[in-house]
Structures are given as C-alpha cells and as structure tokens.
Amino acid sequence: MISMKKQLKIPLAFVSAIALGYLITPESETAYTGHGNVETLSSVYERWKTAHEQHRNLEVLRFGLGFSRAQSRQFTAASGEAALNLINGQLQVAVDGLSNQERYDVWLLDNHKSADDQKDKAVKIGPLSTSKDKHLLTTQLDRDRFAGFTMDAIAIAKAGETPHVGGLLFGSPSLLQRLYYTERYWPAATIGSVTTDEQVAPAEIAFKFLLPKTAQAAVTSSAATSPEQLTQLIAAGQKLFTEETFNGNGRTCATCHRPDNNHTIDPIYITKLPKTDPLFVAETNPLLADLEKPALLRQFGLFVTNIDGLDRPPVLRSSSHLLGIANTLTFEKTINPGFSKGEFTQDNDYFNARDPLAQQSGTNTHAVGWSGDGAPDGGSLRDFTKAAIIQHLPRTLVRAENIDFRMPTEAELDALEAYMLSLGRSKELNLANMYFKSPLVQNGLLLFNTKENPKLADGTVLFGTTGNCNGCHSNAGGISSSTNANPTRDTGVERMRDQLHHLADPNVAYDGGFGQLLQTDCGPNFNETCYSDGSVAAAGTTTRPSGHHGLNRFNTPSVIESADTAPFFHNNSVTTLEESVAFYSSDAFNSSPGAFTSSKVNRQGRLDSSQVIAVALFLRSINVLENIRSSNVLDQKALSLNGDQSVRTLRLAIADTQDAVDVLKEAVINPYPDALEKLQQALFFETQATNRFFPNRLNLIRNAINLKNQARTMIVSGG
Structure with a gap:
C-alpha cells in the first residue's frame, strides 16, 4: 500500500499547460x-x-465544453468534455450535438499576453471525427510543440x-483545478508513479522553461497554493x-458591495454618499434613467x-453581503x-440543465443570488459575476457586449472568484460547543437551535418552546441541517401585506423567486x-387557501452576519433584527410552506416578545464574535504591512x-456591558x-487585539 505521504510527480510540460496566469504583484510591492x-x-x-481526491484517475484533468456567451460566435446546444492526461499527454475530446454536416x-488556447506580443496564442490540435451521434478526438500532445x-x-x-x-464550444480549468494541478506535488495514494517527499532540484525538471510565473514559483520557491501565491491572487481580485x-x-x-460596509449597501450608508457616486x-445619465x-x-x-x-418586468432586490459566501x-x-x-424536482431540473455549462470552467452550479438562480450560463459564482456586469454596469440599456461593457477574462474571473471565496x-x-455567559443569550441559543415543535401525549403541537431555526440555518449558517446544502424555501415574505416598497x-412587480x-x-x-x-x-404543508399553493422560493442566507447587515430579506422589507425574528411568528410565515416540512412536520413559530428578544440577542452575540474574529485578522494583517496599506487595512478593522x-448598543438591553467597554x-x-x-x-x-479577545471571553466559552 502506498503511503499517503508519498506524492505524485507529473511531467511538468503538461502541468504547464494548465498553470495559473494571473498578473502577479512584483516582489518589490506588498500585495493588498x-x-x-x-x-x-x-x-x-x-x-x-x-x-x-475521492475520485480515481487524478492524473486526468477533466472539464466541460459548451456554449460561451462571451466567446462563442453563434449559439449551439452542443456540449462535451475534454480529458487531458497529465502524465502521458493524451488528450481526449468527446462532443454531443454538433451537426454531422460540418467539420x-x-x-488549445493561450490567452497570456507578453509586453512584446499582445496576441493570444492558439494551436490547432486536430479534427474531430464523427462516430454515430458523437464527435471525437484522441491524440498525443507533443511536448516540444508547446514550448512557451x-x-x-x-x-x-x-x-x-x-x-x-x-469558435463554438469552449472550456477551461476552474480556479481550484488550476491551483491543484500547479502545486509542487500533490497526494496520489492510488495512481501514477510516486516519489518521496524530498524536493526535486529545479535542474532535474526538463520542462521548467515552460512554466509561467506562478507555476515557476511552485517549482523554485513555494507552492501555487502557498500563502504567498494565494495572497497575490486575492490581491489581484481585490483590485478588480x-x-x-x-x-x-x-x-x-x-x-x-461596499468593503467598508460588510460587502453590502443599505439605506443609511447610501445617505452618506455624494450625488456624484457611481451608485x-x-x-445623472439620461441613457440609464431606467437602470x-x-x-x-x-x-x-x-x-x-x-x-x-x-423582456419581462424587473423586480427589486437588495444587495446581499458576500461574507462567508464559500460556505x-x-x-x-x-x-x-x-x-x-x-x-x-425543479431544483434537479435547474441543476442538470446548467451544471454541464458550469463544468466548462471546471466548477459547478451554485446557489447564488437571492433566489438561488441569479447567474446565467452554468449558474456558478463565476457566471454570477458576468450577470452582475451586464445588469448593473452597462453604458446603455441596450447592453451590447464590447460596446456597453466588456466581459472579464478568464484570469480576471479567477482572481475575482478567489477574492470572493476569501471573504468572511x-x-x-459549532453551536453545540458554545455556552454564552448571559442567561438571556443562552436561552436564545436554545430556542434557535431546537429543530421541531414538541408534541403532547395526545399529539397536540406545543408552541412557544422553540424557534425552529436550525433546520434551515444549521449552526446559524445558510445550510440545511438535513440536506447539507443551501435550501430555497417559500417562507411567505412575498405574501406580507403592506410591504414598504410596494x-x-x-x-413594482412582485418577485416570484426561483424560476421563470x-x-x-x-x-x-x-x-x-x-x-x-x-x-x-x-397537501398538508400550507394553510393558504385551496388553489393557491404555488411557491415563491428564495435561498437561505447565513444569519451569523445578520445583525450588522440590516435591512432583511430579499426586498429589505424588515428593518430591524428583532422584527426579522418576530416575522417567523407571523401569519405570513405560519401559513407558508416554509412552516412545514415535506413530511408535514409542523415548524410554525409562536414566540412571545421576550423570546424574540432572546433569539435576537443570541444573533447579536454571534455577530459580535464574528466582528471580533474579522477585525483581529485585519489588525494582524495591518501589523505585517507598512505605510498606507497598513492604515487602509486598519481602517477596515476599525469598521x-x-x-x-x-450591534451591542442597538440591542437596547445589552447583556454584556463589560465586553462593550473593552470593545x-x-x-x-x-x-x-x-x-x-x-x-x-x-x-x-x-493592545486592541488583546482587548477584543477579552471581550470575547466575557461573551462566550467554547465554539
């Protein structure tokens, strides 16, 4: 049996073919x-x-091929897969849906431009052959042909x-695939040839000259996933x-998504902006009057x-924060x-239709946007970036690509994705391991973390003993405790009467949530x-009138960051944290399908005012803990930086x-006055x-870091 400490050594000529291509900050500059x-x-x-690494054949890099809104010259429903063996250089391509009347x-494309040559490089590998309904290619890549x-x-x-x-179909490795295959070594318990943990001298690597800068660093100094390399990648994304x-x-x-406002924006923040702000x-621009x-x-x-x-009426939505989005x-x-x-089953239909497109970039369909379907094409976080540019950044409402905006390059999408995944x-x-020093907050935790309403011996549901929050907000995040995925649910928000913006x-059009x-x-x-x-x-999962059981589903955000990201819900229809907790005891929620499970378990809320305050105090407390964690990370970063970059980072910590x-002051009833003084x-x-x-x-x-750590100790133990 091969030890897990042994590592796979791949001929680097083929690793170079997928190496990262971001603009790296010069060593003389500090990456911000x-x-x-x-x-x-x-x-x-x-x-x-x-x-x-649970999969076999790790030496084979696979990614999907499909229509690209940014690159394809005409629409096609065809799709396929490319598989590149990084050990022997074999490339296999299989495509479904292309016309048998065409060839x-x-x-292979290289989009990196040097100072001397601003042209993209493209190398034709060979023709696809026709086999029944498929178009296929199997070939061996020639290393010498790919110098540089x-x-x-x-x-x-x-x-x-x-x-x-x-060009009709395009595909490329994802950010995480690129990182993985440009590591100096990577574990291979079941595949390929192995070597010991000893470093191979650069002179022994025959194709070292092929490697771009990030992969070059992986050979000579640090891995592509080293803190130094990831710092520069995140910095490129932050700048973009x-x-x-x-x-x-x-x-x-x-x-x-204001970095100094938890990567969101709200009415109070907006009032502080000058009229000239691009928001x-x-x-200010007549061509964008209806934007x-x-x-x-x-x-x-x-x-x-x-x-x-x-071509349909627009809806109004808030700008969701990006903190902890990777979770x-x-x-x-x-x-x-x-x-x-x-x-x-509609979730499956959506995923199955889009995931092959997402795999063009080696990623998957994600739950993004307030209804979980906020991205075009493959529905991934990368695609969401494209949608945001088209929606919010055009010069005119014609929204013509390369006239009203430009699409980001793959390298830019990689860097932006890295930055967003690095937030929060x-x-x-782990709520089960947390004990809050205030009995009010501890009671709020127990109400939040109890999943179902208990029943009396005669089957009567006993209300008012639980908030039923943990089912959709496992550990106060945005993941279901049952499915371990981000759930979209109809909780009745769009059925609220007298919504403020209406x-x-x-x-203003009503928002149906997930689906079109x-x-x-x-x-x-x-x-x-x-x-x-x-x-x-x-049947049995809503108390709405018969014939009106259609769903308007929205995704589930994390509530760890909720106390300082008000207003609430997809349409900012609730302004305070306490009101948002009380909503789950309202008729709008209790008549909704969100108040029942698919197996008809009753999760209606009936909290009294003191219980609402207790749950809100718990949410405020975990928000403060996250503020302390985040600001301490930024303070530590400020200590390692110099000059303006240190001050800029410190200002983020201050925020x-x-x-x-x-968050503690706004509670009116402050359970932690001593902690507030430390903060x-x-x-x-x-x-x-x-x-x-x-x-x-x-x-x-x-000293500020120490004081915040003391405040944390006054609030909670464990976790």
Missing part, C-alpha cells in the same frame, strides 16, 4: 488584499481538494476557422473588485434586477449524497403575476470593531493607530 483572507481561501481549497477542429505555451482553454471551432472567428469598471458606466463590484448613475428606480434605491437600498429576463454555495438537489433528499469566515460555527411604488414560469396568484391577495418555478406545496460596538477601548486604540507617526503605534494595535 483588503478583507480577503488567505486562510479562508486555503480552507475552501482544502475542502475541494479532499472531495476531489470541426480542436484548439500555457493552456487557458480548449475550443471547438468550425474547420478552416480560428476560435476567434468560428474595487477598481475595475469593465468599460461600463463607472460602477465597480464594490459600488453595490446614482441612473440620476434603477432612484427613489427606491435611496429609500430602501433596492436595485432593479431583470432576474426573469430582460453557502452548495446547490440543494433531490439527492444529496450522505444526507437527506431535497424536496423539489472559513467554516461554520406602498412607495404600487407599480408565469404564476398568476402572487402577492398577499393571490391576484398578482410573478415568475416562479411552477412548484406547488404538497468591524465599530460594527461590534453598534470601545479597543476601537479607541485602533483609531489612534491610524496615525502612522503615533508613538508605539504597533503596540496600540496589539
């Missing part, structure tokens, strides 16, 4: 990552790596045309996120979103290996139109510490330390 956290991204990568070629070449993608083009002119307009209307990703481009509804954007923090298609991306299906089944906490809490503008099928019984009176997935609540202070003192020290010339500046930051 903002909120991006290397440990968080590393944790995401290690989880992916563990799951990936097609396979190309870095494979970014595989393309299928019409014979006689280059991918730029006649905060500065890149993609040739659009002046907005960036950070326009709506208000619909007010937003300015009054509702300013008053409620709601954005116009054409989630159901540009909530798993899309719930009817079959979730190792866990309970999901409830809706790297893992879920009162302000009665012409016409539904005619939406709204509180079941007489409005919206677009949903056509799913219907099973988190200020959030912790505000306020830490905030004072951090603020003083923003003066780069202040004596003992570094000690001030260290």
Whole structure:
C-alpha cells in the first residue's frame, strides 16, 4: 500500500499547460488584499481538494465544453468534455450535438499576453471525427510543440476557422483545478508513479522553461497554493473588485458591495454618499434613467434586477453581503449524497440543465443570488459575476457586449472568484460547543437551535418552546441541517401585506423567486403575476387557501452576519433584527410552506416578545464574535504591512470593531456591558493607530487585539 505521504510527480510540460496566469504583484510591492483572507481561501481549497481526491484517475484533468456567451460566435446546444492526461499527454475530446454536416477542429488556447506580443496564442490540435451521434478526438500532445505555451482553454471551432472567428464550444480549468494541478506535488495514494517527499532540484525538471510565473514559483520557491501565491491572487481580485469598471458606466463590484460596509449597501450608508457616486448613475445619465428606480434605491437600498429576463418586468432586490459566501454555495438537489433528499424536482431540473455549462470552467452550479438562480450560463459564482456586469454596469440599456461593457477574462474571473471565496469566515460555527455567559443569550441559543415543535401525549403541537431555526440555518449558517446544502424555501415574505416598497411604488412587480414560469396568484391577495418555478406545496404543508399553493422560493442566507447587515430579506422589507425574528411568528410565515416540512412536520413559530428578544440577542452575540474574529485578522494583517496599506487595512478593522460596538448598543438591553467597554477601548486604540507617526503605534494595535479577545471571553466559552 502506498503511503499517503508519498506524492505524485507529473511531467511538468503538461502541468504547464494548465498553470495559473494571473498578473502577479512584483516582489518589490506588498500585495493588498483588503478583507480577503488567505486562510479562508486555503480552507475552501482544502475542502475541494479532499472531495476531489475521492475520485480515481487524478492524473486526468477533466472539464466541460459548451456554449460561451462571451466567446462563442453563434449559439449551439452542443456540449462535451475534454480529458487531458497529465502524465502521458493524451488528450481526449468527446462532443454531443454538433451537426454531422460540418467539420470541426480542436484548439488549445493561450490567452497570456507578453509586453512584446499582445496576441493570444492558439494551436490547432486536430479534427474531430464523427462516430454515430458523437464527435471525437484522441491524440498525443507533443511536448516540444508547446514550448512557451500555457493552456487557458480548449475550443471547438468550425474547420478552416480560428476560435476567434468560428469558435463554438469552449472550456477551461476552474480556479481550484488550476491551483491543484500547479502545486509542487500533490497526494496520489492510488495512481501514477510516486516519489518521496524530498524536493526535486529545479535542474532535474526538463520542462521548467515552460512554466509561467506562478507555476515557476511552485517549482523554485513555494507552492501555487502557498500563502504567498494565494495572497497575490486575492490581491489581484481585490483590485478588480474595487477598481475595475469593465468599460461600463463607472460602477465597480464594490459600488453595490461596499468593503467598508460588510460587502453590502443599505439605506443609511447610501445617505452618506455624494450625488456624484457611481451608485446614482441612473440620476445623472439620461441613457440609464431606467437602470434603477432612484427613489427606491435611496429609500430602501433596492436595485432593479431583470432576474426573469430582460423582456419581462424587473423586480427589486437588495444587495446581499458576500461574507462567508464559500460556505453557502452548495446547490440543494433531490439527492444529496450522505444526507437527506431535497424536496423539489425543479431544483434537479435547474441543476442538470446548467451544471454541464458550469463544468466548462471546471466548477459547478451554485446557489447564488437571492433566489438561488441569479447567474446565467452554468449558474456558478463565476457566471454570477458576468450577470452582475451586464445588469448593473452597462453604458446603455441596450447592453451590447464590447460596446456597453466588456466581459472579464478568464484570469480576471479567477482572481475575482478567489477574492470572493476569501471573504468572511472559513467554516461554520459549532453551536453545540458554545455556552454564552448571559442567561438571556443562552436561552436564545436554545430556542434557535431546537429543530421541531414538541408534541403532547395526545399529539397536540406545543408552541412557544422553540424557534425552529436550525433546520434551515444549521449552526446559524445558510445550510440545511438535513440536506447539507443551501435550501430555497417559500417562507411567505412575498405574501406580507403592506410591504414598504410596494406602498412607495404600487407599480413594482412582485418577485416570484426561483424560476421563470408565469404564476398568476402572487402577492398577499393571490391576484398578482410573478415568475416562479411552477412548484406547488404538497397537501398538508400550507394553510393558504385551496388553489393557491404555488411557491415563491428564495435561498437561505447565513444569519451569523445578520445583525450588522440590516435591512432583511430579499426586498429589505424588515428593518430591524428583532422584527426579522418576530416575522417567523407571523401569519405570513405560519401559513407558508416554509412552516412545514415535506413530511408535514409542523415548524410554525409562536414566540412571545421576550423570546424574540432572546433569539435576537443570541444573533447579536454571534455577530459580535464574528466582528471580533474579522477585525483581529485585519489588525494582524495591518501589523505585517507598512505605510498606507497598513492604515487602509486598519481602517477596515476599525469598521468591524465599530460594527461590534453598534450591534451591542442597538440591542437596547445589552447583556454584556463589560465586553462593550473593552470593545470601545479597543476601537479607541485602533483609531489612534491610524496615525502612522503615533508613538508605539504597533503596540496600540496589539493592545486592541488583546482587548477584543477579552471581550470575547466575557461573551462566550467554547465554539
């Protein structure tokens, strides 16, 4: 049996074909990552790596081929797979759905441009042959032919045309695949030739000259997944996120997801912005007058979103925060290996239709956006970035690519994905191991973490002893405790009467959530139109009137960060944390299918006012703990940086510490006055330390960290 400590050694000529291609910050400069956290991204990568290594044939890199909105010259429903053996260089391509009346070629693409040569490189590998309904290619790559070449993608083009002119299908490795296959070594318990843990001298690597900079670093100094390399990748993503307009209307990703405001935006924050801020481009540019509804954007923090298609009425949605997003991306299906089944076949239909497209980039369909279906094409986090650019950043509402905006390159998508995956906490809490020092908060934890309403001996449901929160918010995250995936549920939010934004503008369309099928019984009176997935609540799982069991499903956000990311729900219809908890004891929720399980278990809420306060205090407490964790990470980062970058990072830490202070103050009943005092003192020290010339500046930051750790100890033990 091969020891797990032994490692696979791959001929690096083929590793070079998938090596990373980001612009690396020169060594003389320090990479600025903002909120991006290397440990968080590393944790995401290690989880992916563990799951990936459960499969056989790890030496074979596989990714999907399909229509690319950004690259394909015409639409095609064809799809396929490319498989590259990294040991022997064999390439296999299989495609379904291409016309037998045409001929097609396979190309390898290198999109990296040097200072001397700004042209993309493309190498034609050979023609596809026809076999019944498939088009196939099996060939052996010639290493000598690929000197100086870095494979970014595989393309299928019409014979006689280059991918730029006649490209139909495209596919490329994902960010995590690229990281995996550019590591210096990677575990191989069951495959290939192995060597010991000893480092191979660079001179022994025959094709070292082929490697681009990141892979070169993997050979000579540190692995592609080393903190140094990931830091530079995250820094590239942070810069794109905060500065890149993609040739659009002046907005960036950070326009709506403010790094100094928990990567979201809210009405209070909006009131502080100048009229010239790109957020208000619909007010200043006549060509974009209908891009937003300015009054509702300013008053409620709601954005116009054409989630159901540009030819249908838009809906209004808030800007969801991005903190800990890596923990909530798993899309719930009817079959979730190792866990309970999901409830809706429509989820399977959506996933099965999009996942092959997502696999073009080596990723999967994700639960993104407020209804879980907020991304085009493959429905992945990468695709969500493309959708956001088209929706929110165009120069005109024609939204013509390369005129009104440009699509990000694959390298830019990699960097943006790395940055977003690096935000927030790297893992879920363990509520079972946490004990809060305040009995009020501890009672809130027990109410939150009890899953079902108990029954009396005669079968009568006993209400008021549980909040029934843990079923959808396992450990206060956005993952179902049953399916271990992000659930989309109809909790009755769209059935609430007198929703604020509908009162302000009665012409606003109702939001049907997941899906794009016409539904005619939406709204509180079941007489409005919206677009949903056509799913219907099973008998016994709703108390709505007969004939009105159509669902409007939205995804489940984490509530760990909820106390400082108000307002709440997809349409900002509830303004305070206490109101959001009380909603789950309202008629709107208790009549909804979200108040019952698919097996008809009753999870209606009937909490009294004191219990609502207890649950809210628990949510405030875990939010403060996350603020402390995040601000301490940023403080530590500020200690390692110099000059303006240290101050910029420290200001982000201050924002988190200020959030912790505000979250406790806003509770009115503060269960931790001593902890609040420690946090306020830490905030004072951090603020003083923003003066780069202040004596003992570094000690001030260290003292702030210690004070926040003391505050944490006053709040909770364990966890």
